[in-house]
Amino acid sequence: GQQLNQSPQSMFIQEGEDVSMNCTSSSIFNTWLWYKQDPGEGPVLLIALYKAGELTSNGRLTAQFGITRKDSFLNISASIPSDVGIYFCAGGQGGSEKLVFGKGTKLTVNP
């Protein structure tokens, strides 16, 4: 089946540092989404990307939809302690109602 390869699996950074994570797939997706999950909560949508090459920002977060439609990255600038959590990428194929999720990147921010 379809799989998303998300990396890195975990990151330990100092407050103020920038963070980058990415997802790749052998399949083409028409939508890429990035979610954040806090402990004990469900994932919350951060950014949605709908067009190949699209670069979208949401505050300190920036995400891009790869030109090949097989990859996406998420950058977080000037990290703060509340950025701690698990970040998931998800791919959708428009017309297919199921999102495929990566295994997540666990982010730890040391103050």
Next chain:
Amino acid sequence: GAGVSQSPSNKVTEKGKDVELRCDPISGHTALYWYRQSLGQGLEFLIYFQGNSAPDKSGLPSDRFSAERTGGSVSTLTIQRTQQEDSAVYLCASSSRGGGWNGYTFGSGTRLTVV
């Protein structure tokens, strides 16, 4: 409601017992999804409901798992004869239309522990 509500938030059950997990989607959302999140893993698709269409059950791992959605709103995921490998967080999500374009709104999940 304002968000997706799931109950119970935690459930401990003995191996072999049946469990029911409930999901109240956002009012007016026609699509409802169940995912399973095992420790350290991503989100595994289980089942999808869209309006009055037949549900997509392609992700259910065995015939011990079933789900229904009554009146196009509340959904119940039932696991019969629970096994230890069923221990996971079960997440429900809803969206305002079918398809992944708008993304989902997730509930907080039900943490199931089978002992």
